[in-house]
Amino acid sequence: MATLDIQITAPSAGSVAVDLDPAKLEFGTTFAPNWFVAEYRDGAWGKARIEPWQNITLHPAAIVLHYGQSIFEGLKAYRWANGKAALFRPAENGRRFAVSARRMAMPPVDADFFVEAVKALVQSEKEWIPREPGSLYLRPTIIGTEPAIGVHASREFLFFILALPSGAYFKEAGSSGAGTVTVFVAETTSRAAQGGTGAVKASANYAISLLTIEEGKKRGCSQVLFLDSNGKRQVEELGGMNVFFVEGRKLYTPPLHDTILPGITRDSVILVARDLGFEVAEKPIQIDDAAAKIQSGQVTEVFACGTAAVVVGIREFVFESGQRLVIADGAAGEITRRLNAELQGIQFGRIADRHHWTEIVG
Numbered sequence: 001m002a003t004l005d006i007q008i009t010a011p012s013a014g015s016v017a018v019d020l021d022p023a024k025l026e027f028g029t030t031f032a033p034n035w036f037v038a039e040y041r042d043g044a045w046g047k048a049r050i051e052p053w054q055n056i057t058l059h060p061a062a063i064v065l066h067y068g069q070s071i072f073e074g075l076k077a078y079r080w081a082n083g084k085a086a087l088f089r090p091a092e093n094g095r096r097f098a099v100s101a102r103r104m105a106m107p108p109v110d111a112d113f114f115v116e117a118v119k120a121l122v123q124s125e126k127e128w129i130p131r132e133p134g135s136l137y138l139r140p141t142i143i144g145t146e147p148a149i150g151v152h153a154s155r156e157f158l159f160f161i162l163a164l165p166s167g168a169y170f171k172e173a174g175s176s177g178a179g180t181v182t183v184f185v186a187e188t189t190s191r192a193a194q195g196g197t198g199a200v201k202a203s204a205n206y207a208i209s210l211l212t213i214e215e216g217k218k219r220g221c222s223q224v225l226f227l228d229s230n231g232k233r234q235v236e237e238l239g240g241m242n243v244f245f246v247e248g249r250k251l252y253t254p255p256l257h258d259t260i261l262p263g264i265t266r267d268s269v270i271l272v273a274r275d276l277g278f279e280v281a282e283k284p285i286q287i288d289d290a291a292a293k294i295q296s297g298q299v300t301e302v303f304a305c306g307t308a309a310v311v312v313g314i315r316e317f318v319f320e321s322g323q324r325l326v327i328a329d330g331a332a333g334e335i336t337r338r339l340n341a342e343l344q345g346i347q348f349g350r351i352a353d354r355h356h357w358t359e360i361v362g
């Protein structure tokens with residue numbers, strides 16, 4: 001998109017029709033009344049606008065339905081104590097959205113326009129931002145809409161952004177502090193393979209993980225840790241989060257490659273941890289070696305991070321064999337709690353933004 005013009009046809013939001021108490025909001029189930037939307041046809045993006053969202057009408061042969069041509073992003077708007085709304089590193093989401101689009105044979109949205117579209121929607125739906133620790137979760141998405149049976153890239157697309165007032169991502173982790181979750185270790189299924197789409201936010205990546213996630217839930221787990229697809233039993237990432245292991249004052253996380261998503265929260269954790277004087281190493285982590293270090297007490301904390309949950313401690317790994325491995329005393333560790341507090345402090349405007357990550361909306 002070359003233009004930054006966005007037509008606002010949404011009516012006045014008026015009074016909010018739902019209870020925005022973060023303790024009562026389920027993540028991902030409540031929607032603000034308006035969305036951003038634009039269509040791509042004849043080689044160009046058409047009129048961009050904010051209007052009341054509506055159900056999407058698709059031809060039964062729409063390419064997204066048969067061949068999964070779909071990408072998305074996830075970011076949040078935060079309500080500060082002074083009433084202002086702020087975004088956290090939205091330009092990084094815009095850049096990653098463009099990378100995902102190119103990998104999935106889609107027309108990329110200009111990163112500047114992406115940010116302007118997000119800002120316009122947040123400004124429109126500002127009254128729907130819950131108070132801390134809640135947030136307005138934003139879901140930019142592109143789908144291939146051309147009706148055609150036959151494996152090829154769509155020539156028509158729909159770009160839209162939904163806004164969802166949300167509470168905690170993991171209710172079981174609690175609404176204050178980092179909290180902890182139990183994680184299932186997938187030993188016989190993998191999330192991504194080299195040369196595939198594991199490093200972009202293609203919707204198909206998440207479809208692949210659904211069966212394993214359901215298996216994890218049957219075992220009382222909130223998330224799944226995936227290993228590499230080459231049989232080396234190397235740690236990659238969770239279903240929607242990156243992972244860190246802590247030894248003393250040193251943090252380890254797997255290095256980025258084409259089977260691991262370059263998480264924006266991951267990058268933020270690395271930078272904030274170094275600001276606080278911790279050493280961070282990006283290196284391969286073999287799950288059996290990590291398990292031995294957990295059992296010996298050498299690994300004192302393990303945590304996951306992502307936009308939805310920010311930083312959350314892992315209290316226990318559950319393996320397919322049934323083995324259960326508790327990390328330390330099962331509570332969120334000191335470093336996990338501190339990193340979560342630092343990041344959320346920046347996001348909610350309570351801590352100085354040393355890296356100029358936040359952008360005020362309105």
